[in-house]
Amino acid sequence: MFEPVTIKDIAKALGLSTSTVSRALRDTHEISAATKKVVLEYAKEIGYQPNPIALSLKERRSKSIGVVVSEVANSYFSQAINGIESIAYDRGYHVIISQTHESFEREVSNVQHLASRSVDGLLVSLSSQTTDISHLTHLHDRGLPIVFFDRVADEIDTHKVIANNQQGAFDATEHLIKSGFKRIAHLTSSSHLSISIERLAGYEAALKAHNIKPNPAYVKFCPHGGMLYEETETAIKELLALPEKPDAIFVAGDRLSTGCLSVFKNLNVAVPKDMAIAGFSNSDVLDLFNPSITSIRQPAFEIGQLATQMLLQLIEAKYPVVEFEKKILETDLFIRN
Amino acid sequence: MFEPVTIKDIAKALGLSTSTVSRALRDTHEISAATKKVVLEYAKEIGYQPNPIALSLKERRSKSIGVVVSEVANSYFSQAINGIESIAYDRGYHVIISQTHESFEREVSNVQHLASRSVDGLLVSLSSQTTDISHLTHLHDRGLPIVFFDRVADEIDTHKVIANNQQGAFDATEHLIKSGFKRIAHLTSSSHLSISIERLAGYEAALKAHNIKPNPAYVKFCPHGGMLYEETETAIKELLALPEKPDAIFVAGDRLSTGCLSVFKNLNVAVPKDMAIAGFSNSDVLDLFNPSITSIRQPAFEIGQLATQMLLQLIEAKYPVVEFEKKILETDLFIRN
DNA sequence: TTAATTTGTGCAATCGTTCCCGACAACGTT
DNA sequence: AACGTTGTCGGGAACGATTGCACAAATTAA
Incomplete structure (x- = not known):
C-alpha cells in the first residue's frame, strides 16, 4: 500500500x-x-x-520522549505540554503523551508501554493514587533518563521541576486571612503527593504567621484528586457539618476547584457570600465568570520547557550525569472580586 | 547506558x-x-x-497513529483524544498527538513530521487557517490511511466522522428564537471550514423556519477561530455598532465563546441581560458559573472512538478500501438559565 | 618512471527480529 | 530396505540506514 x-x-x-x-x-x-x-x-x-525507524534501530534511540500526566483536559497540564512541545520539536524529538486519569494501574501500564526502548526519556508527573514508584525506579536504575515535574518522587535521584507550591499556598491562604476570613479550611488531593505536602505546609505556615490556630478537622484529602464527585462531596459535607463551620476554603488543585463549585451549587451554598474560595488553577477563563475565585497560577509553560531542556540534556549527555537539581519556579497570585 | x-x-x-x-x-x-x-x-x-523498533522495521509498520488537532487545551478535543486513546491502546497502538494552534504552517509541518513512515495512519481535524490540503492529499494518494473528524476535507475521499453540526446549530438558534430574541447574530470561525459551513446552514435554516429575515451583517467570521483576541473583539464591536444591534448571538465554537465573554466583560455588556449567548461547547464546567450559557454539546468521546475504529480498519485492511462513509453523530442541547 | 598519497566508491557488518529454507533425526509405510 | 512424514532446530537473508575498511584510479612527490 x-x-x-x-x-x-x-x-x-x-x-x-x-x-x-x-x-x-x-x-x-x-x-x-x-x-x-x-x-x-x-x-x-x-x-x-x-526512514526514522531504521535510524532508530541503528542509533539505538527513537528521538521521542514520553510524557505522563494525569490528563490533558487540565489547564495546567495542557499548558505544560505546550511548553514541552515547544522545546522538543525544535530539537527534533517526538512527544508521546499518555494520561493516567489519576489511576495507579494506568500509570504503570503507560510507563511500561512508553519504555521498552521506544522512548529515549520520560517526563513524569505522578498520578494522585501512586505511592509505589517501583515501575519508575526500575527503569531509572537501568539508565532511562527521567525528569519529574509538578508531582515529583523524592525517592528517585534525578532532575525535578516544580512551582513554589509552599509559597503559593501561603499567598493564597494569607489573602483569605487578609480578606477577613477566620476559619479557613483546606481541600487537597491525596496526602502523599509532593504538591499536597508542600501546599499543606504553605497553608499551615500562613495560619501560623497570622496567629490562627490550625484545626485538623479543617483539612480534607481527596485521594482521587477531584476525579470522583462523591469523594469531593463527602469532604465538603463534612466541613459544612462541623460545629465551627469554615467561612473560606483554600483548594489545592484545578479539578478540585471545579468539583468544589459543583458541590456548592448543588447544596445551594453561595460563593463567596457563604463560603469564599481561593485555589491553585491555571484556567484562563476563570475571570470571565461569577463567582470569580482568587487563584494561584503556576508558570506551567515554563515548567514544561525547563523540564524538557533538562531531560534532553540527560538524554544527550556523553557521560552519565550524577549531579541533579530541583528547580523551583515562582507562582502568581491573581486576586479577583 | x-x-x-x-x-x-x-x-x-x-x-x-x-x-x-x-x-x-x-x-x-x-x-x-x-x-x-x-x-x-x-x-x-x-x-x-x-524491541518494538526492530519489529517496526521488519513489519513495516509502527503500531502508532498520529492525531492532528488544533489544541488539547480545548474540551472538545481533549474528550475526543480520550476516545481515541480508549480504542487505540486496547488495540496496541501508540497515539502521537500534535497541535496546530490553528496555524496552517504548523499543520503542514506536523503532518510531515508524523508521516514519513513513522505512523501507520492519521486522525485529522483541520486547522482553521487551512485551505490548501495538498500536504494531506499527497500522503493519502500514496496510501497513508487518513480519517477526518470534526473539521473534514470533502476533497479527500476517505472515512469521516462528524457531529450533526447543522442540526445542532438549528437547535441552538431555535432556542434563542423561542426565548424571545429577534435579532440573532452568528459568530463563527473561518468561512471555509466544514463545521462553519454546516453551522451557518443550521443557523440560517432556523431563522427561515421561524420567518426571520436573515441579515448578512449579523454573520461574523473569525479566521483564527478565537485564537486572536483582537479579531474576536473587532467582530463583536462591529455587531454592537450596527443600527439594529443584535440581542443574541449564536457562537460556533468553544474558544470563540470564551473570547466572546471576555470581550463583553471588557466592554461592560451584561450577559444575558444585554446580550444572550448560545453556542457549541463541550466544557463541563459551564453550568457552574454565571452567566451560564446554553450550549450545544457534541459527543466528542464517541467521535474519537468511532474515528479510531475506522482508521484501524483502514490500517489493518488486507485489501485497499474503496468504499468510504461519513458518520454523523447527534448533538445535545443543554439549556441553562 | 616509480612510489606514495589522495580521492571516490563499493563491500559487508551492524542494529533486533522474523521467517523461508534446509538439515537431520526418528518414525511409519510399502 | 528404501522411501516418505513428521517434529525440531539452525543458517542466513531480509527490513533501511550508517560506517569502517578495502581497493581502484587519479594525482602528486621523489
Missing part, C-alpha cells in the same frame, strides 16, 4: 551503491560534487525521506 | 539459535514443549521485552 522510497531505490536508479547514496545525502566530504548533485536532485525528485 | 536484553542474549545463554528463541517466544507449533518452557522461563527471569 504505502511504499516509501528508500536509499536502495535511489542507488539502483543511479547505478550507485547504497553507501555512496547515504554519504551523498549526508553531505560527506569524500563524495565528489558531481555525484552529490545527481543524488540530491534525484532524491528530491522522487521525494526521498529517510 | 540503557542496554535492553535481546533475543540474542537468550539464545547465547541457552545455547540455542535466535530463530528457535524467536519461535519459542511466539509459541510456534514447531518448537518442542521442553524448549519453549526453558526459553519462556529464562526470558521472564531476565525481563526480556521485544
Whole structure:
C-alpha cells in the first residue's frame, strides 16, 4: 500500500551503491560534487525521506520522549505540554503523551508501554493514587533518563521541576486571612503527593504567621484528586457539618476547584457570600465568570520547557550525569472580586 | 547506558539459535514443549521485552497513529483524544498527538513530521487557517490511511466522522428564537471550514423556519477561530455598532465563546441581560458559573472512538478500501438559565 | 618512471527480529 | 530396505540506514 522510497531505490536508479547514496545525502566530504548533485536532485525528485525507524534501530534511540500526566483536559497540564512541545520539536524529538486519569494501574501500564526502548526519556508527573514508584525506579536504575515535574518522587535521584507550591499556598491562604476570613479550611488531593505536602505546609505556615490556630478537622484529602464527585462531596459535607463551620476554603488543585463549585451549587451554598474560595488553577477563563475565585497560577509553560531542556540534556549527555537539581519556579497570585 | 536484553542474549545463554528463541517466544507449533518452557522461563527471569523498533522495521509498520488537532487545551478535543486513546491502546497502538494552534504552517509541518513512515495512519481535524490540503492529499494518494473528524476535507475521499453540526446549530438558534430574541447574530470561525459551513446552514435554516429575515451583517467570521483576541473583539464591536444591534448571538465554537465573554466583560455588556449567548461547547464546567450559557454539546468521546475504529480498519485492511462513509453523530442541547 | 598519497566508491557488518529454507533425526509405510 | 512424514532446530537473508575498511584510479612527490 504505502511504499516509501528508500536509499536502495535511489542507488539502483543511479547505478550507485547504497553507501555512496547515504554519504551523498549526508553531505560527506569524500563524495565528489558531481555525484552529490545527481543524488540530491534525484532524491528530491522522487521525494526521498529517510526512514526514522531504521535510524532508530541503528542509533539505538527513537528521538521521542514520553510524557505522563494525569490528563490533558487540565489547564495546567495542557499548558505544560505546550511548553514541552515547544522545546522538543525544535530539537527534533517526538512527544508521546499518555494520561493516567489519576489511576495507579494506568500509570504503570503507560510507563511500561512508553519504555521498552521506544522512548529515549520520560517526563513524569505522578498520578494522585501512586505511592509505589517501583515501575519508575526500575527503569531509572537501568539508565532511562527521567525528569519529574509538578508531582515529583523524592525517592528517585534525578532532575525535578516544580512551582513554589509552599509559597503559593501561603499567598493564597494569607489573602483569605487578609480578606477577613477566620476559619479557613483546606481541600487537597491525596496526602502523599509532593504538591499536597508542600501546599499543606504553605497553608499551615500562613495560619501560623497570622496567629490562627490550625484545626485538623479543617483539612480534607481527596485521594482521587477531584476525579470522583462523591469523594469531593463527602469532604465538603463534612466541613459544612462541623460545629465551627469554615467561612473560606483554600483548594489545592484545578479539578478540585471545579468539583468544589459543583458541590456548592448543588447544596445551594453561595460563593463567596457563604463560603469564599481561593485555589491553585491555571484556567484562563476563570475571570470571565461569577463567582470569580482568587487563584494561584503556576508558570506551567515554563515548567514544561525547563523540564524538557533538562531531560534532553540527560538524554544527550556523553557521560552519565550524577549531579541533579530541583528547580523551583515562582507562582502568581491573581486576586479577583 | 540503557542496554535492553535481546533475543540474542537468550539464545547465547541457552545455547540455542535466535530463530528457535524467536519461535519459542511466539509459541510456534514447531518448537518442542521442553524448549519453549526453558526459553519462556529464562526470558521472564531476565525481563526480556521485544524491541518494538526492530519489529517496526521488519513489519513495516509502527503500531502508532498520529492525531492532528488544533489544541488539547480545548474540551472538545481533549474528550475526543480520550476516545481515541480508549480504542487505540486496547488495540496496541501508540497515539502521537500534535497541535496546530490553528496555524496552517504548523499543520503542514506536523503532518510531515508524523508521516514519513513513522505512523501507520492519521486522525485529522483541520486547522482553521487551512485551505490548501495538498500536504494531506499527497500522503493519502500514496496510501497513508487518513480519517477526518470534526473539521473534514470533502476533497479527500476517505472515512469521516462528524457531529450533526447543522442540526445542532438549528437547535441552538431555535432556542434563542423561542426565548424571545429577534435579532440573532452568528459568530463563527473561518468561512471555509466544514463545521462553519454546516453551522451557518443550521443557523440560517432556523431563522427561515421561524420567518426571520436573515441579515448578512449579523454573520461574523473569525479566521483564527478565537485564537486572536483582537479579531474576536473587532467582530463583536462591529455587531454592537450596527443600527439594529443584535440581542443574541449564536457562537460556533468553544474558544470563540470564551473570547466572546471576555470581550463583553471588557466592554461592560451584561450577559444575558444585554446580550444572550448560545453556542457549541463541550466544557463541563459551564453550568457552574454565571452567566451560564446554553450550549450545544457534541459527543466528542464517541467521535474519537468511532474515528479510531475506522482508521484501524483502514490500517489493518488486507485489501485497499474503496468504499468510504461519513458518520454523523447527534448533538445535545443543554439549556441553562 | 616509480612510489606514495589522495580521492571516490563499493563491500559487508551492524542494529533486533522474523521467517523461508534446509538439515537431520526418528518414525511409519510399502 | 528404501522411501516418505513428521517434529525440531539452525543458517542466513531480509527490513533501511550508517560506517569502517578495502581497493581502484587519479594525482602528486621523489
